[in-house]
Amino acid sequence: EEWKEGENDQPGDMVKTGEWETVNKANALWSRNKKDITPEQYSEFYKAISHDFEAPLAWSHNRVEGSTEYTQLLYIPAKAPFDLWNRDKSAGVKLYVKRVFIMDDAEALMPSYLRFVKGVIDSADLPLNVSRELLQESRDVKAIREGSTKRVLGMLEDLAKKAAPAPAEEGVTDVVDKKDEATEVESGKYATFYAEFGAVLKEGLGEDHANRERIAKLLRFASSTTDSVTVAFADYKARMKEGQDAIYYITADTLAAAKNSPQLEVFKKKGIEVLLMTDRVDEWALNYLHDFDGTPLQSVAKGAVDLGKLQDEEEKKAAEAAAESFKPMLEKLKEALKDKAEDVRVTTRLVDSPACLVVQDGGMSTQLARMLKQAGQPAPDLKPVLEVNAEHALVKKLEGSAHFDDLANILFDQALLAEGGMPADPAAYVRRVNALLV
Template structure:
């Protein structure tokens, strides 16, 4: 290969413009990103060398070196990891896979500090070097290639870059930053050490810097101790020392790790700029031995619902990095959990396929799932304690750790509650624990703060079911005609508005022995809560309305499976329900919107015999129009749309005229 000049991918050019002109409020993140990349390169070498030990060449000790040259105004971050070939340098440094920049641009908020923290989340950390450098030189050689197949990559951060072959005896990569005049603070050992301690102390590889010692200035007049001296200064000794602890954070005793260190480690592995809500660090012993350090984030990632996104835990075996996103170690409904699992039992050459089949992996998955659920239960317990204290006006004395957890479960649930519900269908063994963690709005609370246990504690005497309704929005649920009799009798109803609710509740028939009953399914049956006089009045109305119901069935035979009198309505003329074993109209709409085939079924129209509009139907010359309007209005009230909106409008207009 000869020297050549190539253009950046359009998105990289756009990103570089953003980096050099906008993300300057927190410039030190470039140290974190470049050291993280260097550590990843060493991890990749260690992994590939499991099958090809010769890749270590004559340097088996992996490390990262940070050095600077004040005269040349350069800062170098070098590693002896896997390195890059010439083509890999072009591919990795000149393009961004999967349109990462577009996602990055779309996530920007205008808050420069927050925007800068996002940069590593999209795999574009290398370009953060241009925050402080007006030119970057990368020299690299891939492990296993001959010394004359090294590569030098150079760019000024504008529209192009140069690539040329070089001789490089050592494998690995050196990133040389030619610092701008306003970034000279990074040509200082104390400054670099403090940034490394802040962001990269957890890196399990040694991060080395050259030792410095103070040297007195030379005498201006040799031999004259009373003469003046040239200024002294720090001088490099030629010896290298580790400036980080160089041990994996999760291998240290918990008592030796501060909360700040736990939080910085989380930020490094997750590329999240916010501290986590909580974490758990445990050594598990028994038939399967492993260490787990698991975090629950404070905010949902932007791609939480992206089906193509890989999610999971970082897997290490005997402290050797094996893979990111080991999805087999955590169930899908806990895909928001971040962290590290280090196994003592798995083989070093474990693959994704083996992970799916391994008995040890199943044990780790089950243990980690239970640990996460325990963390959530602990947070939920403190939220429940706060609610109880507020209710009776008494506030107990709590320690600082308990105080720090107050309100955190509500914060978690607002971000991840909908994902947690997926576990009802995915994790049969933990279904009861998950059911206790769920929270909903209700006719007594607009916020998702009511648990099934809270609901049961408030059930009326004689109430035999937990009542709920599903809807597209909270407003639609609160104002549904199907709630009218429940409001009249003061019976609480849970309001479920997440898209996953309909699917998830198919797997939860009861809670602690009390059945769950949708108010939109089947004929209303309040059991002991409905007195005999009400039941008798409903039966008499059904008998008296038989001729009218027959006419309505005929007029609506293409829309409604049945028409019947109901006692559930108070103010509304009609509502739609489905049979006990039928698919709700909301779930049918969701399937249709997703382009999937929904079973062909028609709802049941229930009418209020006391409503003036229903009474006016009998003998009306506009019977068919009124019947169709009644049905379409019931459909609109629950968030649906008539099959023929124009026909509905024509009927209403005709009656208005």
């Protein structure tokens, strides 16, 4: 119908034309050619399916043909949802079969560590009556899941490459053009992504063995040389000192606790960089990553410190002599702390602090044990190893002290506090300190 003006002072009216008119011109965005879709249209479509007000950081639109045929349009959000850590919430992309909507949150199409990814997957091979149970068993779904995972990791690798600092050019002026501003925006996208989803990405180290190396290259950390979370394993390895044969790291509850940990003292003295890991998932994730590109990862809070070629022979001989002369004192400390410490030994990692706590190689860290208990999970009762600095004035004061047991317990509790723990009996700790003060 169309409007026709009236004649001879008569009012106008709608009249039939006998022609068909298209009322709805909308079609599936993902089914259109990429060159026909503008960035604004991609962004608006993301907002429509995700109910997000912010534009996505990146997207990937592809048609896959072969043994399995499907179209994927995947987005990486700029902001984490409030329920990102809710494991009970279903997550995943929207599933279509031949442009017929099947389900929201098709979890089988994306691994859980990529649960933040939004988008649409349209399969040409799955049956229209597919159920969640069939999705778990389908060979086609497995191929789609693997292909989508690789595509998302590829997007993240592209963002990470753009975040790498560009080499300085000769004759650079202070004038900034629009191209430079656009490049700066692109280079900041990976930092934005990592601040929102970096901790989730680390779950992939334990959940996705096939892509573990790719995920490891995407991880970023602060270090003893910078507070910003920008240091990749590859960056660390490129800066390793000659003779250094391990990537050193420490896990802690906060950045301040990690930076000021007594366990870093010998590394700071020798100028050895240490990665600072402060996400709650770090301790668990690193159980699945033992080396990077052939270089082993070593926690500075586990086992005895062996700096190998970085420690000269004189230092080794001095440490052995100190341990030998301090043996009687170590036996007394072991007896006084037999209910708290698995062992007491002379340290090679302390410079300014009197003592610190470590665990044996391969043992569960005290931080992980605390987190398990806080989450209501069963955790073993750990007895850490107390390492003492034989050259420290407080340790020397133990010799012949009338308050030996009190000083020994204070030494242990202070080492526990320094690494983020809490004395089993805080009142007893305060009482011992007060007794020494008066």
